Amino acid sequence: MTSIVVHYQEIALKGKNRPWFIARLVRNLRRAVSDLDVASVRALMGRIELVLGPAAAPEVIGERIRRTFGIANFSYAGRTTLDLDEIAAAILTDLGDRTCDSFRVSVKRADKRFPLTSPQAEREIGGRIKEARGWRVDLDQAELVIHVELLTDQAFYFFGKEKGAGGLPTGTAGRVACLLSGGIDSPVAAHRMMKRGCSVTFIHFHSYPILSRASQEKARELVTLLTTWQQRSRLYLVPFGDIQQQVVLSVPGPMRVVVYRRLMLRIAEKIGRLRQAQALVTGDVVGQVASQTLENLAVVGSVATLPLFRPLIGMDKDEITAEAQRIGTYPISIIPDQDCCTLFTPRNPQTRARLADIEAAEQALAIDDLVERAVREAVVEEFTFPSMHKRTQSLAETR
Numbered sequence: 001m002t003s004i005v006v007h008y009q010e011i012a013l014k015g016k017n018r019p020w021f022i023a024r025l026v027r028n029l030r031r032a033v034s035d036l037d038v039a040s041v042r043a044l045m046g047r048i049e050l051v052l053g054p055a056a057a058p059e060v061i062g063e064r065i066r067r068t069f070g071i072a073n074f075s076y077a078g079r080t081t082l083d084l085d086e087i088a089a090a091i092l093t094d095l096g097d098r099t100c101d102s103f104r105v106s107v108k109r110a111d112k113r114f115p116l117t118s119p120q121a122e123r124e125i126g127g128r129i130k131e132a133r134g135w136r137v138d139l140d141q142a143e144l145v146i147h148v149e150l151l152t153d154q155a156f157y158f159f160g161k162e163k164g165a166g167g168l169p170t171g172t173a174g175r176v177a178c179l180l181s182g183g184i185d186s187p188v189a190a191h192r193m194m195k196r197g198c199s200v201t202f203i204h205f206h207s208y209p210i211l212s213r214a215s216q217e218k219a220r221e222l223v224t225l226l227t228t229w230q231q232r233s234r235l236y237l238v239p240f241g242d243i244q245q246q247v248v249l250s251v252p253g254p255m256r257v258v259v260y261r262r263l264m265l266r267i268a269e270k271i272g273r274l275r276q277a278q279a280l281v282t283g284d285v286v287g288q289v290a291s292q293t294l295e296n297l298a299v300v301g302s303v304a305t306l307p308l309f310r311p312l313i314g315m316d317k318d319e320i321t322a323e324a325q326r327i328g329t330y331p332i333s334i335i336p337d338q339d340c341c342t343l344f345t346p347r348n349p350q351t352r353a354r355l356a357d358i359e360a361a362e363q364a365l366a367i368d369d370l371v372e373r374a375v376r377e378a379v380v381e382e383f384t385f386p387s388m389h390k391r392t393q394s395l396a397e398t399r
Contacts, residue, residue: 001076001094004061005149005156006048009072010168022048024145025070025169031231032064045110045151061163064386067196067229070172075147077156082114084121088128091146091157095133102138103129106145111152119151168197170230175199176309177272178281179264180235182218182337185283185312187226187329188320192311193281194230201234201275202226203268209239214311214337220381221332227383229327231264236271237379240264243370250364253346257291258353259362261300266367267374269306274375277309285320286313295352302355 006029011021022043029048030041037053038061050065052058060078065074080090104312105126107118116124125148126137136146178190180202190200204219216237227233243263251259268280284292290299301308312320324330 001058001078001158002052003077003079003156004050004052004058004065005077005158006050006065006074006164007072007161007376008070010166011070012046016151021070021169021172024172026066028068028070028169028171028231029186030066030313031387032068033061036061036064036303047110047149047156048157049077063241065164066162067165068169069165069167069197070169070228072166073161074163075156075158075161077158079249080155080157082150082153084124085128086101087127087148087155087157088132089164091125091129091190092132094157096129097160098144100135100144102136102142103146104137104139105148107148107150109150111150113152121148129200131298134141144396158293165195165229167195170194170197171199173197174278175201175276176279177201177268177275177277177282178201179268179283180204180219180222182215182222182333182335184317184324184330185288185320187222187283187333188323188327189281189283189309189311190226191229191323191327191329194226197234199230200226200281201236201272201277202238203238203271203282204239205240205264206268207244208239210241210245210338214335218332218335218337222329223381223383225328225332227385231385234275235381235383237381238374239377240268240374243374246365246370251361254348254350255353255358255361256346257349258299258358261296262358262362263367263370263374265300265304265308266371268294269304270371270375271378272306277306279309281309281311283312284310285315286316288317289327290349290351293351295354296350297355299353299355299358311385313337 008025011018014021026041026043026048035098037056039051039053041050065071078090078094078365081085088149105122107121130137147158176193176198178186178200180186193200202223206215208216217233223235244260246258247259272280284297286292286294321330324333
């Protein structure tokens with residue numbers, strides 16, 4: 001096999017904007033395989049071809065493709081001219097010593113000017129293969145399906161399809177800022193937004209030096225993994241311990257968790273606007289913990305002026321855990337750490353906060369000063385894939 005043929009699905013529905021989406025997907029694929037032996041990545045009549053170099057490792061390249069959003073499926077393919085004898089001969093060569101009880105040929109014509117219809121081409125190619133191998137033809141439940149795609153000046157053939165990540169190409173839907181804890185939920189929420197074409201900026205709140213650096217290390221590991229899906233990420237590490245201490249001194253115990261989260265949203269929105277983010281993202285789930293009752297979610301969310309997305313809002317823990325395992329974040333998320341959310345947490349947090357009461361309690365805090373200070377003291381780290389280079393800088397250096 002000399003090529004990998006990529007097929008997209010949702011992009012095909014984009015009408016006049018389709019060329020822009022395809023160009024972004026081609027760019028993302030080039031970046032994903034930039035350190036591998038791929039000679040070229042090019043769009044060809046409703047599909048994308050990756051031309052493999054002589055030293056290419058198809059399975060490694062396939063794994064990179066599998067983590068590129070916007071792809072419905074892909075196949076390890078051979079390329080020939082449009083001559084049916086040559087197509088059949090190339091298929092027989094690549095089949096090698098493979099055996100099967102039944103087979104069929106499925107032909108698609110990307111260019112309808114080809115002189116034979118698809119069924120006619122199927123019969124011609126299938127007949128040559130049947131004569132050479134003696135296999136039985138089964139059009140309904142064939143053990144082996146041989147796919148042939150006829151373009152204007154070339155043909156592809158392949159023996160199976162690998163499932164892609166689906167969704168839309170990264171970068172086609174704008175930028176969002178995700179509040180990333182060290183838990184199971186928020187990485188899954190971030191991944192879901194990536195799948196819809198969003199570029200995700202990560203914001204992690206920590207309480208170092210009051211607590212250890214463990215939560216920061218988990219955040220870095222999670223962003224490193226998630227960057228294999230979106231190729232470039234920025235992580236903001238925001239010190240939150242001093243703010244929590246001031247809240248403890250000024251706010252009644254049952255209200256503190258809601259006040260913490262409102263402060264986090266304010267800080268995240270400030271950072272998000274610096275990054276031209278168009279929305280905030282959290283891993284909130286209705287009723288999962290005390291701070292996530294409908295009443296508390298409404299009170300916390302009321303401080304945001306950017307749209308606030310909660311992609312997991314109606315999922316249960318088993319569903320989220322299964323998704324975390326599938327995308328690979330689960331083993332990192334369950335590593336024990338000291339999260340800032342557990343610091344100074346009251347024994348009986350309020351479950352039905354009233355906005356007026358929370359706003360009254362916040363009058364004791366210099367909200368604007370706390371937010372400005374947290375944003376100013378944030379440390380920024382940049383991640384790229386496939387090189388996985390990480391660069392640390394202060395927030396002032398990113399402006």
